[in-house]
Amino acid sequence: MSAKLPQCVFSAEQVRTHEPSAAEQSAVSMYTLMERAGKAVFEQVTKHYPHSQNYVILVGVGNNAGDGYIVASLAKQAGKQVTVIAALPDRPLTGDALTAQEAWLAVGGEISHYNPQTIKTADIIIDGLLGTGLKSEVREPFTKLIKMANDSPAPIIAIDLPSGIDADTGVVQGIAIQAELSVTFVGIKQGLVTGEGRAYAGKCEFADLGVGQAFIQLAAPSAALMNYDTTQGLAKRQNNSHKGSHGKLLCIGGNAGTAGAIRLTSEAALRTGAGMVKVYTHPDSVLAISMGRPELMVTTTDLNAALEWATCIAIGPGLGQDSWAKSTFEAVIQHCVTHKKAMVVDADGLNLFAQQSAPVALKNTVFTPHPGEAARLLDCAISDIESDRYQSARKLAETYSTTCVLKGAGSIIANTTKSWVCTDGNPALAVGGSGDVLTGIIAGLIAQGLTTEQAACFGVTLHAKAGDVAAARDGERGMLPSDLFAVVRELVN
Numbered sequence: 001m002s003a004k005l006p007q008c009v010f011s012a013e014q015v016r017t018h019e020p021s022a023a024e025q026s027a028v029s030m031y032t033l034m035e036r037a038g039k040a041v042f043e044q045v046t047k048h049y050p051h052s053q054n055y056v057i058l059v060g061v062g063n064n065a066g067d068g069y070i071v072a073s074l075a076k077q078a079g080k081q082v083t084v085i086a087a088l089p090d091r092p093l094t095g096d097a098l099t100a101q102e103a104w105l106a107v108g109g110e111i112s113h114y115n116p117q118t119i120k121t122a123d124i125i126i127d128g129l130l131g132t133g134l135k136s137e138v139r140e141p142f143t144k145l146i147k148m149a150n151d152s153p154a155p156i157i158a159i160d161l162p163s164g165i166d167a168d169t170g171v172v173q174g175i176a177i178q179a180e181l182s183v184t185f186v187g188i189k190q191g192l193v194t195g196e197g198r199a200y201a202g203k204c205e206f207a208d209l210g211v212g213q214a215f216i217q218l219a220a221p222s223a224a225l226m227n228y229d230t231t232q233g234l235a236k237r238q239n240n241s242h243k244g245s246h247g248k249l250l251c252i253g254g255n256a257g258t259a260g261a262i263r264l265t266s267e268a269a270l271r272t273g274a275g276m277v278k279v280y281t282h283p284d285s286v287l288a289i290s291m292g293r294p295e296l297m298v299t300t301t302d303l304n305a306a307l308e309w310a311t312c313i314a315i316g317p318g319l320g321q322d323s324w325a326k327s328t329f330e331a332v333i334q335h336c337v338t339h340k341k342a343m344v345v346d347a348d349g350l351n352l353f354a355q356q357s358a359p360v361a362l363k364n365t366v367f368t369p370h371p372g373e374a375a376r377l378l379d380c381a382i383s384d385i386e387s388d389r390y391q392s393a394r395k396l397a398e399t400y401s402t403t404c405v406l407k408g409a410g411s412i413i414a415n416t417t418k419s420w421v422c423t424d425g426n427p428a429l430a431v432g433g434s435g436d437v438l439t440g441i442i443a444g445l446i447a448q449g450l451t452t453e454q455a456a457c458f459g460v461t462l463h464a465k466a467g468d469v470a471a472a473r474d475g476e477r478g479m480l481p482s483d484l485f486a487v488v489r490e491l492v493n
Helices: 011-027 031-047 063-077 095-106 118-120 142-151 194-203 212-218 257-274 283-290 303-309 323-339 348-353 369-379 382-387 391-401 435-449 452-474 481-492
Strands: 053-061 081-086 124-128 156-159 180-186 201-205 223-226 246-253 274-281 297-299 313-316 344-345 364-368 402-405 412-414 421-423
Touching: 011 031, 031 063, 031 124, 031 180, 053 063, 063 081, 063 095, 063 156, 063 212, 081 118, 081 246, 081 303, 081 382, 095 412, 118 246, 118 382, 142 246, 142 348, 156 223, 156 313, 201 313, 246 257, 246 303, 257 283, 257 313, 257 481, 283 297, 303 323, 313 435, 323 348, 323 382, 344 348, 344 435, 348 369, 348 435, 364 391, 364 452, 369 382, 369 391, 382 391, 391 412, 391 421, 402 452, 412 452, 435 452, 435 481, 452 481
Parallel strands: 053 081, 053 124, 124 156, 156 180, 180 201, 223 421, 246 274, 246 313, 274 297, 313 344, 344 364, 364 402
Antiparallel strands: 402 412, 412 421
């Protein structure tokens, strides 16, 4: 993936450090950048909300406020009714923000104090309260303004990122603006695309302000953005290929009472195009797995023979953590380490890994933890994982020498050298069994010849895009993970 600006994310520090140099190299002043930022916001507001007449613009005291004053001036000149509410009206502004404030006053604008009624009756609210520098809990009077804005029926447009969001991690600092649209500048902030940040940012629009090419020469992206349309899919099949050409995948799991998980995994692998799929499972689960899906081979005996047969292994869904699960797990790990066989590990496979006295280094492996499993693997709290999803995914990759898929809104894929963030996906995928399907998709792609890195990246976007297609057709609520099978098949073709 080329490092074009809209396909990358950056830390707030990178943008702060390199933006002035990028402006200088592009022969524009920092105030011109502020004017361009304000213009970009106003253009997006008029594009998305063309009939909005009554603008309320909330401003703080930094450059974010300066952008807000530019938006206010442009809206007033366009004949809109504009109210600017300053969080700290008595605090003097400095630098470019002051210049923007003076330009607003010069066109006859006024600066108002906090007024709940004005916010309640707005058609549109522009958030220019707090910028990318926020690193501590939001305090009064910002808290009060953010709460009032969120309680208003009007859509909120965030300048650069929603106030109250940590620009690097996406974590809410006590309270944050719930934006419907965020317009971000120069470099996409990494906190906008994962975890809580993704939920609070709404739809994201990007403007490089004419300095993008200079900026990308100065700053190395912290992660690449990817979606189904930007990832490389599968090559066309040869006419003379046969079932053995497309991999032999062994799916291991489905303890007594949890057959459904490994059934979802194994069928997902078939629907993704794996040539042959065998399930090694608990004797009590054979009927539940094989009924209605005769294409799956199911076995409960001679695990070693099944492992020898396989070119790739998926372990964990419905595995459990009892003696059957543990002895099965140990045999699989020993085989994969000895034979350097590709493996996808999920669910109880990850939980059993977390119980090992020392991390097992596995080169050819994909881990697919949700935050709870990630916390167990790193022996920390879930809040620690979510407080910096990028760092957590990288740490997992390094600790276990694996490719890690940290699931959640804006799933992060990391290996020991690179990170990616998936921009597809929606809340319909937040349902039990969804992760089992993802495991099967990734394993099915590895079986067909993709590397663990390629399979993790394409598999995550394929799964997320299938969720988007299914939700667009039938709605987000009530979607079953098995509803994805038909869509996955469409997309891989």
